[in-house]
Structure formats: C-alpha cells, structure tokens
Amino acid sequence: MSTLEAIILGIVQGLTEFLPISSTAHVTILGSWFGLVDHMGAQEWTVFLAVIQLGTLLAVLIYFAGDIARITRAFLRENISDRQKFREQSIDSRLGWYVILGSIPIGFIGLAFKKFIEGEATKDPFVIGTSLIVLALVLWWAERVASFRKSVNDIGLREAMIVGFAQCLALIPGSSRSGTTITAGLFIGMQREAAARFSFLLSIPAVAASGGLEFIQALPMLNEGELFTLVLATFVSALSGYAAIAFLLRFLRSNSTMLFVFYRIAIGLLVLYLASQSII
Numbered sequence: 001m002s003t004l005e006a007i008i009l010g011i012v013q014g015l016t017e018f019l020p021i022s023s024t025a026h027v028t029i030l031g032s033w034f035g036l037v038d039h040m041g042a043q044e045w046t047v048f049l050a051v052i053q054l055g056t057l058l059a060v061l062i063y064f065a066g067d068i069a070r071i072t073r074a075f076l077r078e079n080i081s082d083r084q085k086f087r088e089q090s091i092d093s094r095l096g097w098y099v100i101l102g103s104i105p106i107g108f109i110g111l112a113f114k115k116f117i118e119g120e121a122t123k124d125p126f127v128i129g130t131s132l133i134v135l136a137l138v139l140w141w142a143e144r145v146a147s148f149r150k151s152v153n154d155i156g157l158r159e160a161m162i163v164g165f166a167q168c169l170a171l172i173p174g175s176s177r178s179g180t181t182i183t184a185g186l187f188i189g190m191q192r193e194a195a196a197r198f199s200f201l202l203s204i205p206a207v208a209a210s211g212g213l214e215f216i217q218a219l220p221m222l223n224e225g226e227l228f229t230l231v232l233a234t235f236v237s238a239l240s241g242y243a244a245i246a247f248l249l250r251f252l253r254s255n256s257t258m259l260f261v262f263y264r265i266a267i268g269l270l271v272l273y274l275a276s277q278s279i280i
Helices: 003-018 023-034 036-040 042-063 065-081 091-112 125-145 157-171 177-187 192-221 224-252 258-276
Strands: none
Touching: 003 023, 003 042, 003 177, 003 224, 023 036, 023 042, 023 125, 023 258, 036 042, 042 065, 042 192, 042 224, 065 091, 065 192, 091 157, 091 192, 125 177, 125 258, 157 177, 157 192, 177 192, 192 224
16 A cells, blocks of 8 residues: 555545545445555455544544543543432433443444454445445435434433444445434434534444454554554544544534435445446
C-alpha cells in the first residue's frame, strides 16, 4: 500500500464511518479498485479495516470528550464511591450502563462469527451492493414511521438494547454501523440527532475492542513500511471522522436522512453493476 493510497483510504474511512452509508463498503470497494484486497487477502484486509477504525474512535473521543467525562464521573461516583440504586441514578450514570449493556450483543456476535467476518464472503461486492440498497429501504421506512419524540435523556434499557442488537447488523458489509443504529433509533421514536449521538457513544466499546485486538495481534507481523501506512491511514481517518461527526449532527438538526437513502441506493446499484462487469 502506497502513502497516497493510505491517505485516500483514511479520508474515506473517516468520512463514511459516521454517515449512514457504510465505511466498510466504500473502503473495501476502493481497496478492490486499487487491487489491495486481492493482494492483502481477506483476513489481512479485515485487520486493516478494524485498525483504521481506531482513528474514527479517536474522533469520537475528542468530539464527545465533555460528554464522556461527565458520564464516566457520574458512573463511577454513583456505582462505586457513592453507590445508588439504578433507578435513583442520574441520566449520565444510566447512560454509562446503557452503553455497556448495549455493546454486549455485538461483542458476543463478533467473537462467535469472527472467522466468517474475516472470510471472503464479507468482501463480496454483490453482498455489499445488496446490503447498501436493502438498508436504504429500511432507513426510508424508519423515516416514514418515526415519531421523533425521544431525546438522549429519554433512553432506557429497552432502547439501548434494541439499538445494541441493531449494531450487530453492522457486521454485514455495506450495512453501516451508524446506519443500522440510527435506523433502530428512529424506529423506537428517537430524534434524528439523538439517535446519532447515542449511536456514536455506543460505537466506542465495540470499535476499541475490535480495533485494539486486531492491532495487537497484527503488530508483530508488520514491517516498518506497513506499520507506517497503517498509522497514517488511522491518523487521517481521525481528522476526516471528526469533520463527519460535526457535519452529521448539524445536518440532522434540520434535515431528514433521505439524502443518505438516495445515495445508498445509487452507490449500491453502481457497485452491483461494476461487480457484474468484473470491474471490482
């Protein structure tokens, strides 16, 4: 992988991780176009995708630093130093619990199907293209039936677990982590911006665990050149990821997600066409 390819892939990873359009789809299609997926192999490419997500994790940690610090302080205080019953805890402390509990499903499913996720099937452009289109239609449906009544402060255990199980669908290439979780949030009546905020907070444990584990396992096998391009792509993804978070939250305050529905359908059809022509 060249320096230019690393920069391009990092930019695309960061921009598409938080928009509901699937970072895996865009980065994998570009990687196939560059010939990197075939060159690196399915398992090594999966490692690359998991590790550069650490850049987008950094973007979340920086953007939501105030929220994360407040939630962490409340969680530690109300569960350890000044322990309180769950029902009596503040919304910040309960949000800490909801992020932890909502992350359990994807942790379990991810470990159980690790070999499949690293296999060839999850790199298939026909799977990616179909997933892009199918979730676009589901997101469109969610927009039609959503009530948009609930804020982040209205999240309970039920909402957290529904969104947490929806996050498992992000393991299907082309579905999108933010896409599946925001869609689930809309179905259960959340406001668009609130659904996005909780989606980003919920991504922290999953991305940290998967990216950290893959990086630790891959580190001994990387030469200096491979390590440099991996770190570069991760750093660039953090910069573009921060910009994507700021854009999406501002956009969703006064706009629907229909722009992303149309985009997903268009890019999905393009992927299916290119795959049918053996171009990717």
